[in-house]
Amino acid sequence: NAGVTQTPKFQVLKTGQSMTLQCAQDMNHEYMSWYRQDPGMGLRLIHYSVGAGITDQGEVPNGYNVSRSTTEDFPLRLLSAAPSQTSVYFCASRKGLAGGVLSRDTQYFGPGTRLTVL
């Protein structure tokens, strides 16, 4: 298994440009999520999905869109990049059950994408 993969590893954008960060997993995990990591703030949840066709907002969703058309893929879209979106982005996945059942499964993280918006 490749685990959780992210592309690209690095990206530089100009303000107002759009782009999609790709995330894929080959472990048949239902739950996938996107985080951003800023200095001194740890990781903050942007969006998450508990299964194909289902997405929801996390702590900091503004400026980002997601979709989940397949179990394997969970792309993150920046429609109009802003300098405040300069960050390191992590995708993660795990087996997960909706409906309030606490999953004990390990969460796996991708290698991260470093995004700079000028």
Add this chain to the structure above:
Amino acid sequence: AQTVTQSQPEMSVQEAETVTLSCTYDTSESDYYLFWYKQPPSRQMILVIRQEAYKQQNATENRFSVNFQKAAKSFSLKISDSQLGDAAMYFCAYRSAHNDMRFGAGTRLTVKP
């Protein structure tokens, strides 16, 4: 909303010594998990140890152990016999039945030879 606080931005330990990293959290839920993740310069997030809130026994993984105080909402990580490879950022994290994960701001651990 749940919050996770790591009050030590930086810590330093001598090789082969023991160091304890602190973490406190705030929640009104009774069922949850707590985690410690290690992030080396490669940026990869590596799970170090996990604690289920319903378990009274503290989790242990080789040189890593936790001191889980549920009533005090405290979850510290003890690293024994510190090694140079332990140098990294360490993040404390909380996850509830609603599946989202909250992270602390991190503690940068330096190991001196």
